[in-house]
Each structure stands twice: as C-alpha cells, then as structure tokens.
Amino acid sequence: MSSPITLSAQQLTRFHGKRRVVSDVSLELRRGEVLGLLGHNGAGKSTTLQMLAGALTPDSGLVEVCDFDLAQHPELGKACLGFLPEQPPLYRDMRVDDFLIFAARLHRVAPAKLADHLALAKQRCGLTDCGNKLISTLSKGYQQRAGIAQAIIHQPAVVILDEPTVGLDPTQIRDIRNLIRELGNSSSVILSTHILNEVENICDRAIILQEGKVIFSGGIDELRHHSDVESSFIRLTAMSGNEGQKQ
Numbered sequence: 001m002s003s004p005i006t007l008s009a010q011q012l013t014r015f016h017g018k019r020r021v022v023s024d025v026s027l028e029l030r031r032g033e034v035l036g037l038l039g040h041n042g043a044g045k046s047t048t049l050q051m052l053a054g055a056l057t058p059d060s061g062l063v064e065v066c067d068f069d070l071a072q073h074p075e076l077g078k079a080c081l082g083f084l085p086e087q088p089p090l091y092r093d094m095r096v097d098d099f100l101i102f103a104a105r106l107h108r109v110a111p112a113k114l115a116d117h118l119a120l121a122k123q124r125c126g127l128t129d130c131g132n133k134l135i136s137t138l139s140k141g142y143q144q145r146a147g148i149a150q151a152i153i154h155q156p157a158v159v160i161l162d163e164p165t166v167g168l169d170p171t172q173i174r175d176i177r178n179l180i181r182e183l184g185n186s187s188s189v190i191l192s193t194h195i196l197n198e199v200e201n202i203c204d205r206a207i208i209l210q211e212g213k214v215i216f217s218g219g220i221d222e223l224r225h226h227s228d229v230e231s232s233f234i235r236l237t238a239m240s241g242n243e244g245q246k247q
Helices: 045-052 074-078 096-106 111-124 140-152 170-183 196-202 220-224 227-240
Strands: 005-016 019-030 034-038 060-065 081-084 158-162 188-193 205-210 213-219
Touching (some): 045 060, 060 074, 096 111, 111 140
C-alpha cells in the first residue's frame, strides 16, 4: 500500500508582472519521501516552493497540505509544514535557544512540550552544544542548521527546503545532506537545488523545472538514465563551478 499523500499541488501558475514564472506545475509528496526540485537558476524553483509553503499565493492552482487547502484553511495547512527559504529567517542577535523557542511559540507548540521539542530539534540538527551562542557568531553551516531547526521545531509532517546547501563548504554540505536524509525518515521533504548530484544522493524522486514548466518527473533510477537531463546538468555544473558536484 502506498504511503499517504502529505502535500499535493495542482496546476500552480504564478506571474511576475506580465511574465509567467511558473506554469501549470503539479506534484505530489508522500509520507517518508524526499523529493528533489531541480532546475537552473531562474527556472521557478523558489517561486514554486513559496507557493507550496503558503508564503506566496498562486495566480491559479491548488495546494493541499495534509488534506488542508492552503487557500481555504491556511492556518491548519501551515501548521503541518516547516519552511526554510533560500535566505534563512534568522534573528542573528538572538541566542540559538531563544530563537528556536520563539519559532516554536509562533508554531503554537504547547508550553509543556517546548523543552522536548527544543531538545529534539537541536539534537537532529547538531546544535546541542550551541544553545547559548549568538546566531551571529555561528559559521554559515551552523546558521543553516539553525534555519532547518526552526523549520522542524514543531515536528511538521512536511518540510520544505529551498537550496539548503548553497554557499556551504564540502564538509557542511555533507552534514546537511545527512540531516535531510534523516528528516526523510519521519517527515516528507521537498528541497530545491540546481545540483544534479545532490538529488541523486539524497532524494527518492525528482522533478525538473525549465522556464517554470515541469520537463521531467520520475524516480532517481529513471533520472540517471535520462541522457538529456544528465548532460544538461553536467554542463550547468561545469559552468557554475559548484562544489556540490564533487561530493
């Protein structure tokens, strides 16, 4: 029996001015699955994830999170998901514990459960020894961990990560990839990237966007045997010089 669907999007379309940046994108995410959203820079990945997270309203289309229509029941739908935008929403003058407790309260975690949620999020993100540190003093990799921790502090069914490894060094990339794999054991995860190797390493399925349209949707084995996709992203990585392909 297939795992239940935790997130569903049907025919999402979004314009920036008169330009259509996302066109009729549909996808499904199942419990325990890690889905990679691949695409060149400017392909519409971030816009798509913002619509899935309820941070941006689609001009047309439908998003459901845990069977809640985000347009009709935004509070109920958003309570079931955690979101890390490309620029982590961090208050750098706060200590890690204070920031995560603040995030938990925004997500309406019950006061009696705050300590347990905080401890688990820090443990999963490798922040156990960082609770009293100012976020501004953390390395970029650890700031990214804090960003992921705020996205999972309320233990959501769906976790949405926008370019979670951008700008990290090879060791940090490896650690974040391991964390994403672990998150996939208990939550549904969708992440965006322009690194083919990243999707092959950590995802169960992939969707490729090109100029806002889905040009590929399938499993990782199918992706590996899709010669046009493979060659396209090898060329992209060579042009961008991204260190992620070396991982």
